[in-house]
Amino acid sequence: MRVVLAAAALLIGSFASLSWVTRPPPLPGYDVVVAGWKPSEAWLYDRNGRLIDSSRVDYQARRLGWVRLADVAPVARDTLIAAEDRRFRSHKGVDWWALGGALRDRIEGKRARGASTLSMQVAAYLAPDLASPGHRGTWDKLRQMRAARALEAEWSKDQILEAYLNLAGFRGEAQGIAAASLGLFGKTPATLTRDDALLLAALLPNPGAGSTEVARRACALGRDKDCSRFAGAAASMLGPARSLALDPGLAPHLAARLLDTPGARITTTLDARIQSVAIAALRRQLEGLGGTRARDGAVVVVDNASGEVRAYVGGIGGESTAAAVDGASAYRQAGSTLKPFLYAQAIEKGYLTAASILDDSPVQLDTASGLYVPQNYDHAFKGPVSARIALAGSLNVPAVRTLLLTGVDAFRDRLWDTGYRGLVEDGQYYGYSLALGSAEVTLIEQVAAYRSLALGGRWTPLRLTAAAPKERLREIVSPEAAWIVADMLADPNARAGTFGVDSALRLPFWAAAKTGTSKAMRDNWCVGFSDRFTVGVWVGNLEGDPMRAVSGTSGAAPVWRDVMMALHAAAPGKASPPPPGVEVRSIRFADGIEQPRREYFIRGTGLSEIASAPAAARRPRIVNPVAGSVYALDPDIPVDRQRLAIAVAGEVAGHRLLLDRHDLGTADTRPLILPQRGQHRLKLVDLGGRVVDQILFTIR
Numbered sequence: 001m002r003v004v005l006a007a008a009a010l011l012i013g014s015f016a017s018l019s020w021v022t023r024p025p026p027l028p029g030y031d032v033v034v035a036g037w038k039p040s041e042a043w044l045y046d047r048n049g050r051l052i053d054s055s056r057v058d059y060q061a062r063r064l065g066w067v068r069l070a071d072v073a074p075v076a077r078d079t080l081i082a083a084e085d086r087r088f089r090s091h092k093g094v095d096w097w098a099l100g101g102a103l104r105d106r107i108e109g110k111r112a113r114g115a116s117t118l119s120m121q122v123a124a125y126l127a128p129d130l131a132s133p134g135h136r137g138t139w140d141k142l143r144q145m146r147a148a149r150a151l152e153a154e155w156s157k158d159q160i161l162e163a164y165l166n167l168a169g170f171r172g173e174a175q176g177i178a179a180a181s182l183g184l185f186g187k188t189p190a191t192l193t194r195d196d197a198l199l200l201a202a203l204l205p206n207p208g209a210g211s212t213e214v215a216r217r218a219c220a221l222g223r224d225k226d227c228s229r230f231a232g233a234a235a236s237m238l239g240p241a242r243s244l245a246l247d248p249g250l251a252p253h254l255a256a257r258l259l260d261t262p263g264a265r266i267t268t269t270l271d272a273r274i275q276s277v278a279i280a281a282l283r284r285q286l287e288g289l290g291g292t293r294a295r296d297g298a299v300v301v302v303d304n305a306s307g308e309v310r311a312y313v314g315g316i317g318g319e320s321t322a323a324a325v326d327g328a329s330a331y332r333q334a335g336s337t338l339k340p341f342l343y344a345q346a347i348e349k350g351y352l353t354a355a356s357i358l359d360d361s362p363v364q365l366d367t368a369s370g371l372y373v374p375q376n377y378d379h380a381f382k383g384p385v386s387a388r389i390a391l392a393g394s395l396n397v398p399a400v401r402t403l404l405l406t407g408v409d410a411f412r413d414r415l416w417d418t419g420y421r422g423l424v425e426d427g428q429y430y431g432y433s434l435a436l437g438s439a440e441v442t443l444i445e446q447v448a449a450y451r452s453l454a455l456g457g458r459w460t461p462l463r464l465t466a467a468a469p470k471e472r473l474r475e476i477v478s479p480e481a482a483w484i485v486a487d488m489l490a491d492p493n494a495r496a497g498t499f500g501v502d503s504a505l506r507l508p509f510w511a512a513a514k515t516g517t518s519k520a521m522r523d524n525w526c527v528g529f530s531d532r533f534t535v536g537v538w539v540g541n542l543e544g545d546p547m548r549a550v551s552g553t554s555g556a557a558p559v560w561r562d563v564m565m566a567l568h569a570a571a572p573g574k575a576s577p578p579p580p581g582v583e584v585r586s587i588r589f590a591d592g593i594e595q596p597r598r599e600y601f602i603r604g605t606g607l608s609e610i611a612s613a614p615a616a617a618r619r620p621r622i623v624n625p626v627a628g629s630v631y632a633l634d635p636d637i638p639v640d641r642q643r644l645a646i647a648v649a650g651e652v653a654g655h656r657l658l659l660d661r662h663d664l665g666t667a668d669t670r671p672l673i674l675p676q677r678g679q680h681r682l683k684l685v686d687l688g689g690r691v692v693d694q695i696l697f698t699i700r
Contacts, residue, residue, distance in 0.1 A: 023146070025129065027154075030159045037166070040060070040061060041054050041055065042055050042263060043265045044254065044268060045265065047271055052270060054259070057259060057260060062175060066166055072189040073197075076193075080165070081161070082221075084201065092149060094120070123147035130147060165177045177200070199234060211237075215231045253312070253329075269308035269465060277311070277566045278299040283318065286316065294550050294555060295318070295321060295541050296325075296540055298328040299535070300312055300443050301563060304454045304534055307451065307470075308462070312444075314328045321542075328538075330443075332522070332540065335519075337516035340450075343399075344457070348477055351402075352402065353605050354388045358395075359398070385398060386594055386610070394498060396435075400435045404432075410427070414477075419448045419461065420445050422442065446527045447534050451529060453512070454529040457478055457481065490512040490575070499553055504557035508572065509530070509572030513560065523539075527560075528564070532571075537563070582601070585601060588609055593611075618651065621693045627697070643674045647670060655685060655686050656685050658682070659681075660675075660681055679696060
């Protein structure tokens with residue numbers, strides 16, 4: 001009896017030990033697995049729910065969204081079951097017939113066939129230690145079998161099959177039938193054919209197999225007589241990585257900016273149709289310019305009423321050498337595109353009107369960093385011009401003179417308030433060149449700022465996503481000044497002197513526009529608006545090298561025109577009526593400076609006759625030599641032939657000139673001097689002996 005009891009105890013202990021050793025790990029439920037599924041991708045949609053781009057966020061494995069069994073082609077499901085576990089629908093997690101066959105093959109010395117069921121494989125996916133390297137012995141196989149049976153007790157067959165199709169690794173990093181279908185065939189799982197499924201099934205035993213082996217296995221699984229088609233199909237499937245055919249790739253730079261969470265699905269404010277129009281227009285222009293002239297570009301389109309971005313093109317690749325850089329958010333030198341905000345500030349403060357006369361003639365400004373001598377784009381000067389002509393024609397010297405009226409610090413602060421957040425230094429850092437756009441800005445900032453002019457001087461940040469907060473408009477410029485500046489920018493006659501009568505800026509409907517070119521031809525801009533949309537275009541080279549033979553109207557402006565024309569194909573843009581604080585006058589210019597016309601003024605500042613200030617009203621000053629100038633005597637020219645002319649401006653009757661305390665006579669005689677080498681001080685003195693102007697210059 002004792003022997004029997006001891007044997008029973010030993011047997012019970014052995015079973016208990018065996019049960020403990022082969023105890024499977026706890027497995028999560030189906031709902032937990034689906035809820036915890038994290039794709040490696042994130043997706044970007046337009047405002048209408050259309051997919052416009054996606055981005056890889058998790059690089060451990062390539063996983064797309066969880067695919068429901070109903071979204072997999074039935075022929076693909078059946079083919080994969082037949083290849084991997086043909087008795088899947090009848091067993092309870094373990095295929096005993098397959099296990100018996102595998103054991104027989106091993107006893108007979110044959111190559112052992114696989115006996116793992118889909119349920120066992122799913123259990124191993126859910127508890128990776130069941131099939132990890134070093135854990136594939138007999139006891140581990142028993143644990144896997146017990147786990148499969150436990151899984152079958154809790155999950156339905158369809159749930160297990162669905163999990164298998166999502167968890168199985170097919171090729172390289174592609175996990176799941178969605179990633180495999182799109183990556184290998186450019187298809188969704190719902191459109192897979194029988195041949196596609198056979199090729200996928202052929203990959204499962206050895207995901208790294210070559211095309212010859214995959215074609216052979218697919219043929220064997222299909223049991224077809226003619227298998228020649230599989231060789232080409234396998235080679236094509238395993239060729240260079242395919243792009244996901246269902247991902248249109250319309251906004252890669254915005255996707256890189258917004259998509260940072262695996263599985264995220266972000267709805268933007270973009271319109272896929274407008275995005276495509278902007279891409280096509282930019283691509284057409286850059287291809288026409290050629291990579292030797294300009295390689296990069298960007299386009300942003302905004303709906304004026306909502307502030308929602310309808311197109312965001314950070315670049316198109318092509319011949320770009322920095323295709324990953326987002327041209328729409330990159331800081332670039334602004335060029336002349338800041339001038340409208342300068343003139344708006346001067347008009348708002350009452351310093352100027354659109355009819356005010358500005359002097360477009362050489363000017364030299366003595367600054368802390370040296371002499372500043374602004375030049376116009378064509379290196380020519382037009383003399384006295386109205387502010388309207390100066391702005392529309394993008395004249396540089398009048399803009400600098402306007403900045404002298406507003407003050408550099410006040411203008412810098414106005415730009416900051418208008419959303420130009422790259423201007424982190426004070427006004428003195430930028431100096432007078434701020435009038436000509438020496439500061440760096442982004443295209444998205446430009447479009448937001450110009451939209452404020454379209455909205456009567458009111459500004460808010462732009463919205464890129466449907467979830468972005470809606471902020472209240474805040475007034476930056478008075479409605480009257482904003483409307484007048486918009487009218488100046490939309491005046492084709494005012495810009496004709498610089499751009500001609502039929503430039504790319506002239507549209508068959510109302511639209512305001514401004515071009516700009518930065519120092520050394522590194523950046524080219526065109527930003528403008530209609531009553532409905534604001535469009536900004538930048539063209540240049542993202543690596544900073546200069547463009548060749550590209551101007552404001554030949555670089556960015558044609559893209560701006562094409563996009564504007566497409567946006568208004570059904571409804572042309574219309575000019576908005578002037579606000580109540582604007583009055584219209586018929587004006588004429590003394591001395592025929594400009595042709596008579598109708599002009600708009602802030603109420604209370606209107607004039608009927610415009611004339612340049614007489615000499616008596618101008619400050620007496622020395623205009624030559626220029627302060628800070630250095631002159632070199634040429635040893636090959638006789639010294640008495642190298643005299644320097646003195647020139648003054650303003651009402652200087654009775655004023656005298658003193659050079660190093662030597663009286664040169666009256667200022668109106670314009671004397672010629674022959675100073676000695678060294679530094680000299682030239683003074684302009686009035687009748688009372690008061691110094692009204694003085695300069696320093698050097699002779700070497």
